[in-house]
Amino acid sequence: KTLEDILKEKGVITAEEYAEANKNKSLVSYQPGKGIVAESADGNYRAQIGGYAQLLYTFTDFDSQAKDDTSDFNIRRFKLQLQGNLVSKKFGYKFQGDMKNGFTTEDAFINYEFAAPFTLQFGQFKPAQARQELTSASRQLFPERSLANDTFNLGRDLGIEASGDIAGKLLEYRVGLFSGNGPNTSNPDNHHMLAGRLDFNPLGEYKMDEAGWPSDKPKLNLGVSSAWSKISEADVAGNFNRDNDVMDVALNLDGLTAANFTTSFGNDLTWLLWTTNLNATWMGISFASEYYHLNADPDLGDDWNADGYYVQAGYQLIPSKLELGVRYSAIESDDSTASAKFDKSQIQGGVNYYFVKHNAKLQADFTHVDDDLVADNDDNIFRLQAQFSY
Amino acid sequence: KTLEDILKEKGVITAEEYAEANKNKSLVSYQPGKGIVAESADGNYRAQIGGYAQLLYTFTDFDSQAKDDTSDFNIRRFKLQLQGNLVSKKFGYKFQGDMKNGFTTEDAFINYEFAAPFTLQFGQFKPAQARQELTSASRQLFPERSLANDTFNLGRDLGIEASGDIAGKLLEYRVGLFSGNGPNTSNPDNHHMLAGRLDFNPLGEYKMDEAGWPSDKPKLNLGVSSAWSKISEADVAGNFNRDNDVMDVALNLDGLTAANFTTSFGNDLTWLLWTTNLNATWMGISFASEYYHLNADPDLGDDWNADGYYVQAGYQLIPSKLELGVRYSAIESDDSTASAKFDKSQIQGGVNYYFVKHNAKLQADFTHVDDDLVADNDDNIFRLQAQFSY
Amino acid sequence: KTLEDILKEKGVITAEEYAEANKNKSLVSYQPGKGIVAESADGNYRAQIGGYAQLLYTFTDFDSQAKDDTSDFNIRRFKLQLQGNLVSKKFGYKFQGDMKNGFTTEDAFINYEFAAPFTLQFGQFKPAQARQELTSASRQLFPERSLANDTFNLGRDLGIEASGDIAGKLLEYRVGLFSGNGPNTSNPDNHHMLAGRLDFNPLGEYKMDEAGWPSDKPKLNLGVSSAWSKISEADVAGNFNRDNDVMDVALNLDGLTAANFTTSFGNDLTWLLWTTNLNATWMGISFASEYYHLNADPDLGDDWNADGYYVQAGYQLIPSKLELGVRYSAIESDDSTASAKFDKSQIQGGVNYYFVKHNAKLQADFTHVDDDLVADNDDNIFRLQAQFSY
Structure with missing residues (x-):
């Protein structure tokens, strides 16, 4: 009172x-978890300043004798978040920058809720894509996202998106149009990336959170996303931002000059990404699985496919305190025409200790990487990460 | 209560x-419009955290067949402002950085008001110059400033300035001494830039705001500014900051190496800029016009002149809601000795929709650029910009 | 009330x-001095947003005829500080970035106080080292730290540190393990830097503050610190951050390529730094002296030594208002095998005017530098600096 x-x-x-x-x-x-919150009495104006940080220690035992093992302290993330609403509760905005090493602009958008099933968002943010990428780095089961996600995510981009939910979040959709060259860059042409996603939550709202909080009500999420873009020499010359790992890692376009691009692929290359996931949680158990399928179709020569997936499960031994997790993830791209070839897998075991849910926690994990294309590349990685919201 | x-x-x-x-x-x-404001009870201490953002969509229809048209989403500005006073109400400070893409330090100064007609300001800020450049980017009639202003502004610099007003803002003055190489740089020699400005407001205070807010009292502003600097090889070698468009664009010194500078111009080059403006507003009508005249006088060879101007008018069809605007701007530099030659004009029509004055608005405009020196360079640009203060 | x-x-x-x-x-x-402070009622959560700024004018009269004298305005520091505690009063965190020119991440750490004599700190911060370096730039007797400190400091690093105090701060200790390559970098190997420090305060707590505030109780601090690290080719190739001046300035490793390092020094180079200081203050008088001794021992060839020290004293003519200061500092490295050779001294006189202690002050000083190795390098420097907390 x-x-x-x-x-x-x-x-x-x-x-x-x-x-x-x-x-x-x-x-x-x-x-706590939000930071300093300032509101007008009618709630039409609200400003929130806060963020979260991750401080990480990593020991990497390299398989190769030529490399020194590394013992490394790191500021993994230190986010500054400014968010709220203005003029009305329907008119929201968010800014997020990472101050971990200099300053990287991440989210910068406004949105307007015309009605529950229809919100328009404009600016820089994560386009509709795989669920693990859309789940905040602060709400993952492991210190890092999976190998598959790190290969096939779209990162952030600049554009406009419509989204909404139907029947009390039973069904959620997002569909948007983006520059398609990553965040903090300009579009050198008038091609755009399209990205959409559908989430089906038959047992009610399913938040983007990988931990298995105690709950006697089971939850289920079935999702599918798709993105499509056409890349031309201008995009490669324009130095798209490496935040888009489909273009950077899975297609390795970053490794090409504009001239090489044209020689290899002709006028343009069209790629189409599909992801689908099944997530569930009940009584401290959490389960998540996601499949990524990429098709690349160059103007010149044959198209090719690349695939990836992860399966992970967690269990809170002591509810809201101590959680164990295991994960397997693999990626493959072996078509002869592929611009990047890989055949790699990752197996992980982790422990999370929560002080106050994701607002203050410790995460540790052990990862074994198995590279089938490169010899002496089966590394072991130990991570210990402290996370807190401020 | x-x-x-x-x-x-x-x-x-x-x-x-x-x-x-x-x-x-x-x-x-x-x-609203200020952000989170914290004060001590006596008002001697005040801190304000806020800022404003501009999210922009631009479609450019290039005249040249060799260029792709561009359809581009952009974070145009995302400002972080920290300001207030300390120890006393007379002792003010301001910091402004742009977080639109990484972090750019803009304003960083303190000032002390000795008396109404005499304030001293020290640090980094915009020197006295053309009125349009001194008017915040958040209070322009169009999404972008005029072609003439983008060619002949001084941007920000580091230095010290005296300012004040006489007879209830009937007359305002500012005069300062600056490093003269732009913001966030060091001065490689002991030359300085001088910049001063006089504002005459015969009908009372005239705020730096280009919109035509409803008012039954007419307002008039007549201003004149001048800046002078001497550039030597050391400045060109020292990489002055490109924020100063007199040096960067109008004189194109950025395109020269230190050695070329000496070959072309000898020991030094002296430039003198004059601007004069007439602004008026009454019952939703706003009018602004400004002329820029630059004279460059090298140690070696003949001096030359460059000129620019804009004329713009706006009318609020629906007071404080819907505003229409038109603008014409032109720049010319055709003396044979000129380090940069240009002959360009711009015609623009725009629409502004205000939710809450400059705190939340949408601006759209259409611009046709006419380049008389370069063939196939008459481009058409459409812009749509959302602006909000947080 | x-x-x-x-x-x-x-x-x-x-x-x-x-x-x-x-x-x-x-x-x-x-x-005042802290910024905006927000707390939960039980004090278990606290967030503080503020910082301090230094705006500097410097005139340098270069001895060499070949150099222009420089007259330079500068944003010396503009710090953003976010700090507080969370979950409990024992669990603290701090972030500090410098926004003076872009954004540089400085401090980013968490700590937990297990008991008064035992706190663990993790992240990026200044390792235990010389007292002058550990004393905030906002609490120095002069606008800049001494020549000796600017040659032999460790700057910031990433790692973990234990610290605590015994018998009411009579004795304080800190000891830590660090990546050893400076802040905002990754460790390319599994070598670490060790750094420790002991402070003996026989007359009670002695804060890290060089000014001589009025007090009728004398204070005394005797401190000793030591740091040790082993550098290999991988560290030089990995581009350690230049914030560590032992490696950057005193050893000039930054001037070497990885290949040159191996040719000159073999597999590795071990360095050991010792510093010791005596500080005292009483009735407006402040005294500080510190000695730095560095030994460098390469795998190949003879080891060498480098030394430095400063002695400074201040007196507050008008208590808490007007303070005078003098300082002498010298550095020497003349062993034949030394990777950097220097023989330099600095004599300084300064005046400080305090509005509100270190929260708002003006500092001016005059420095004469005497370089015995390089002819025509005896420069005179005048500085005027305004400092304020916001």
Whole structure:
């Protein structure tokens, strides 16, 4: 109860005075996990300053004798988040930058909710894509996302997106149009990337969170996403931002000059990515699996395919405190015409200790990587990461 | 009325207790257009965290067949502003950085008001110059400033400035001494740039705002500014910051090496810039015109001149809601000795929709550029920009 | 007294209601020198946003005729600090970035106080080293630290540190393990830097502050620190961050390629740094002296030594207002095998004017540098610096 509540109950002030006093009181507070939150009395304006940080220690035991093992301390993430709404509760905005090493602009967008099933968002953010990539780095089961996700994600981009949900989040959709060259870059032509996603939650809303919080109600999510883009010499010359790992890692376009691109692939290369996932959680158990399929179709020569997936499960031995996790992930691209070839897998075991859910936790994991194309490349990695929201 | 007001009126607390309670209450609030504002009870300390953002979509129809048209989403500006006063109300400070793509330090200064007609400011900020450049990017009639201003502005610099106003802002002055090589750079020699400006407001204070807000009182501003600097080989070798468009664009010194500079111009080059403007606003109509004249005088060879201007007008069809604008701007530099030659004009039509003045608005415009020196360079540009303060 | 205090005293609310109201009131305020401070009622969560800035004017009269004298305005520092505690008062965090020119990540750490004599800190911060380097740039007697400190400091690094104090800060210790390649870099091998420090304060706690605040109780600090690291070709190739001046300036490893390193020094180079200081303050007088001794021992060839020291004293003519200071500092490295040779001294006189201690002050000093190795290199420097916390 606030002082205003108490004085109203005692009859010191009237209901009208109570309303008046509340309208003019300071509405600024610290809220764990959110930061400093400042609001106008009618809620039409809200500003929130906060963020989260990840400090990481990594020991890598390289298979190759030619490489020194590394023992490395690292600021993995240190996010500055400014978000809220203005003019009305329907008009939201968000800014996120990473201050871990200099300053990287990540999210910068506004959105307007015309109705529950229809919100328009404009600016820089993550396009519709795989569920693991869309789940915040602060809500993962492991310190890092999976090998498959790190190969086939679209990262962030600049564009416009429509989204909404139907029947109490039973069905959610997002579909957008993007520059397609990653964040913080300009589009050198008038080609765009299209990206869409459907989420089906038959047992009710399923939040983007990989941990298995205690709950006696099972939850289920079935999702599918697709993205399509056409790349030309101008995009390669324009130095698309490496945040888009389909173009950077899976297609390795970053390794090509504009001239080489044209020689190899002709006028353009069209790629189409499909992902599908099944996630479930019940009584401390969490399960997530996702499949990525990429088809690349150059103007010149044969098209090729690349694939990846992960399967992971977690269990909270001590509810909301101690969680164990295992994951297997693999990626493959072996068509003869492929611009990047890989055949790799990863097996991981992890332990999470939660002080206050994702607001303060420790995560440790052990990863064994198996590279079938490169000899002496089967490395072992140990990670210990501290995460906190401020 | 605050809770303190109510309790005093009801006689629950005395006037003394009222004063005491107010002195010790939290003075932190969200203020639209300003952000989170925190003050000490006596007002001697104040800190404000906020900023404004511009998210832009641009379609450019290039005249040249060799170029792809571009369809581009862009974070045009995302400003972080920290400002306030300390120790006393007379001692102010401001920091502004742009987080649109990484982090660019813009304003960083302190000032002290000795008396209304005399304030000293020290640090990094915009030197006295053309009115359009001094008017915040958030208070322009169009999404972008004019072609003439983008050719002849001084951007930001490091230095010290005296300013003040006389007879209730009837007359305002600023005069300063600057490093002269742009922001975030060091001065490689002991040459300085001088910059001054006089504003005459015969009908009372005229704020730096290009929109035509409804008002039954006409306003008039007549201004003149001048800046002078001497450039030597050391400045060109020292890589002056490209924020100064007189040096970067109008003189194209950025295109020269230090050795070329000496070969072409000898020991030094002196430039002198004059600008003059006439602005007026009444009943939703806004008018602005400004002329830029630059003279460059090298140690070796003949001096030359370059000129530019813009004329613009706006009208708020629906007061404080819907505004139309037109602008014409031209630049010319055709003396045979000129380090940069240009002969270009721009014609623009625009529409602004205001949700809450400059705190939340949409701006769209169509621009036709006419380049008389380069063939196939008459481009058409469409812009749509969302702006909001947070 | 707050409104809650007044209402409780008057009997309008009970002690229980008083506690309840306080628990739910907004605990956000502006605190000079700290910034905006937001807390939870139990103090277990606290967030503080603020920083300090230094704006500097420097005139350098170069001895060499070949160089122009420079007259330079500069944003010397503009710090953004986010700090506080979370979950409990024992769990602290701090972030500090410098926004003076772009954004440089400086501190980013968490710590946990297991007990008064034992706190563990993890992340990026200044390792245990010389007292002058550990004393904030905002609490120096002069605008800049000494020549000796600028040659032999370790700057910031990534790692883990244990620290604590015994018998009411009579004795303080810190000892840590670090990547050893400076901040914002990764460790290319599994070598680490070790750094430790002991502070003996026989007359009670001695804060890291070089000014001589009025006090009728004398204070004394005797400190000793040591750091050790082994550098290999991988570190030189990995481009250690130049923030570590032992490696960058005193050993000039930055001037070597990886191949040159191996040719000159073999497999590795081990360095050991010792510093010791004596600081004292009483009745406005402040005294500080510190000695730095570096030994470098390469795998190939003879080892060598480099040394430096400073002695400085200040006196507050007008207590807490006007302070005078003098300093002498020298550095020497003349062994034949040394990777960097120098023999330089610096004599300085300064004046400080405090508005509100280190929260708002002006500092000016005059420095004469004497270089015994390079002819025509005896420069004179004048500095004027404004500092304020926001």
